[in-house]
Amino acid sequence: MSVRLTPYLVLPGTAGEAIAFYEKALDAQVLFKQTFGEMPASPDYPLADEQKGLIAHAMLQVGESQLMFSDSDSGKPVQQGDHVTICITTKDASKSKQFFEALKEGGTVIMDLHEAFFSPAYGQVKDKFGVTFHLFTEGAAMN
Incomplete structure (x- = not known):
């Protein structure tokens, strides 16, 4: 049996902007x-x-993985930050670098x-939407 974990991001009215950002x-x-x-x-x-233009549900395909999105419709604030973190795993250090550079734009x-000892290219970045990503490249690091 195959199990896939799909992160679901609930944003405070910025899901449409986030979807466009992650597409790129x-x-x-x-x-x-x-x-x-x-x-x-x-x-x-x-x-x-x-409220009518806000995202009720969206799904993105990112490589072999998926991300789900929605905007909050309750009027309550959405806690942003480390309540959702995502690990992006690749086998290509140049792809990890590309993702890292794009995600840090406007972020931290x-x-x-x-x-690192466990990866030829590993890093962490919080993007401009407050979502934390771990960039992990599979394979042993060169020593």
Whole structure:
């Protein structure tokens, strides 16, 4: 049996912007995207006009993995940061570097991409949306 873990990011009205950013930064493809306004109307949950353009559910394909997104519709603040972290694993150090450089744009480097005993290229970055990524390249480091 195969099990895949898919991180789900709930953002405070910035999911559409995040989706566009990750499409570029991670070479991602949108598999599905639906706004609250595109969902069937429910008299139990009427939407304000400003909510209709928010993302109700989206899924991106990133290599062999997937990311899910939505905007918060509850009006409550969304805790950003380390409540969701994502490890991006590649076998190509140049691809890890490409992802790292793209994700740090507007973000904060936690640990520079470097050779470590467990990886030829490993680093950590918090992107401009407050999401922490670990970039991990498979393989033994050169000593």
